[in-house]
Amino acid sequence: MNQGDYQVHVPGNGLVQPAVDQYDQGPSTHSGPLATIAPGQNGTEVNLPGVSFSTTRPLLSDSDSQIQGGIDSQLTLQNGVLSGTVTNTLSYGLSDVYVLMANSFARIGHLAAGQSEQVSLRINNASNSAGMTLADQLATSNGLSTSYGMNYTGTAPQDEFQRHMAILAALSGEAGYYGNCGGTPCKIAAAPGGSTYFLNGRAGQGIVEGSDPLLVAGSPATLIGWADMPGGTTSGVIVNGITPAGLQETLVQSPLNMKFSGTLQLPTNFISGQLIDVQGTNAQYQYGGAYTMTTGSMTFEFPVHFGAKQQVSGLRFSEPTNLSQIMGPSTSPISGLVSEANRLQIHLYNWQTGTWNAIPLNGFTFATSNTRAYISADGRVLLQLSNQDSTVGTILFGRPSLDLQGTVS
Numbered sequence: 001m002n003q004g005d006y007q008v009h010v011p012g013n014g015l016v017q018p019a020v021d022q023y024d025q026g027p028s029t030h031s032g033p034l035a036t037i038a039p040g041q042n043g044t045e046v047n048l049p050g051v052s053f054s055t056t057r058p059l060l061s062d063s064d065s066q067i068q069g070g071i072d073s074q075l076t077l078q079n080g081v082l083s084g085t086v087t088n089t090l091s092y093g094l095s096d097v098y099v100l101m102a103n104s105f106a107r108i109g110h111l112a113a114g115q116s117e118q119v120s121l122r123i124n125n126a127s128n129s130a131g132m133t134l135a136d137q138l139a140t141s142n143g144l145s146t147s148y149g150m151n152y153t154g155t156a157p158q159d160e161f162q163r164h165m166a167i168l169a170a171l172s173g174e175a176g177y178y179g180n181c182g183g184t185p186c187k188i189a190a191a192p193g194g195s196t197y198f199l200n201g202r203a204g205q206g207i208v209e210g211s212d213p214l215l216v217a218g219s220p221a222t223l224i225g226w227a228d229m230p231g232g233t234t235s236g237v238i239v240n241g242i243t244p245a246g247l248q249e250t251l252v253q254s255p256l257n258m259k260f261s262g263t264l265q266l267p268t269n270f271i272s273g274q275l276i277d278v279q280g281t282n283a284q285y286q287y288g289g290a291y292t293m294t295t296g297s298m299t300f301e302f303p304v305h306f307g308a309k310q311q312v313s314g315l316r317f318s319e320p321t322n323l324s325q326i327m328g329p330s331t332s333p334i335s336g337l338v339s340e341a342n343r344l345q346i347h348l349y350n351w352q353t354g355t356w357n358a359i360p361l362n363g364f365t366f367a368t369s370n371t372r373a374y375i376s377a378d379g380r381v382l383l384q385l386s387n388q389d390s391t392v393g394t395i396l397f398g399r400p401s402l403d404l405q406g407t408v409s
Helices: 134-141 160-171 323-327
Strands: 004-011 015-018 036-040 043-051 059-062 071-078 081-088 094-101 104-111 116-122 177-181 184-188 196-199 202-205 221-227 251-256 259-263 274-279 284-286 290-293 296-303 310-318 345-350 355-359 365-368 380-387 394-398 401-408
Touching (some): 004 059, 071 221, 071 251, 081 094, 081 104, 094 116, 094 160, 104 116, 104 134, 134 160
Parallel strands (some): 071 259
Antiparallel strands (some): 015 059, 036 043, 071 081, 081 116, 094 104, 094 221, 184 196, 221 251, 259 401, 290 394, 345 355
């Protein structure tokens, strides 16, 4: 049966909503009555009327669950090498485990329940993988093509490992589909952050530097792995009174703590600014990890506290340089005039004087050795990007990053 009305029961107290692809620029394939979602007994009831073979009606279900244990880490970043141990205190093992940092990864493999494993990861600041998602880098390191997984011309994964790689590609926004763009078939990314997308036949890089979807935001390193669960498990979803057969995968994504020692050789884009204040009504987050602003300001905070005996000798701020590749020179979804980040006014907060100091943006970077003025006593740096000239038009920019020079003992 592939045509008619479908009633879906999703158990538990989770939030259920339709998954709508906001990047579909082709003609809509949805017709007839819309889905209805209502709370029911022991779960949520979803009515999907008029579903046919050519109609896609995906649903998202989000809920919290209590888990015993976690991932413990004893890691030190010293002179450009991350080393130490990670321990699995969960009640189940993990397969295809990796430790990830910006543009770098280390393979662990299998991590049994209660097991500790040594990690040794040299930071990669090479530009040969710039613009590639970590999912693409993992696939390439295992001899798989990119973007890997089921797509318009591809084939289904043949084993568990290939399926895991395909899911990571999908989570990174690389599971695209083909639509109609001005009479020409074009591939459109399924989610923000993908490595390649096509709009109106033009290709572009789909990930802003330093914003990889597989990394836990605000964490210096991330562990990912797949839970070893009994085969044939299902989510408990009931469709038209029938429990469908299926396969359930559980991806564990855990932030890792680390200490610092020796020379601060940090990965590129290691310290990304966290947006803490927005002034103005037309500042927006855009596809692929970019921001737009006409007038107003955005303030970003950078944590730089690596220990009591840190000596920071220099700060270097940078803006992503691949935004024109991300948005496309003539295919940007943003309407109106778009200027780049060098049209913004840049200010650093001076903790000694309590004022904002204007700084020049040389291309996409700014560096200073006056670290005492710009690092607070509790290890914070504040950077403000602003524009008050409405005649400039809409300004496109990315999340700024910070590189440090110094030592930690």
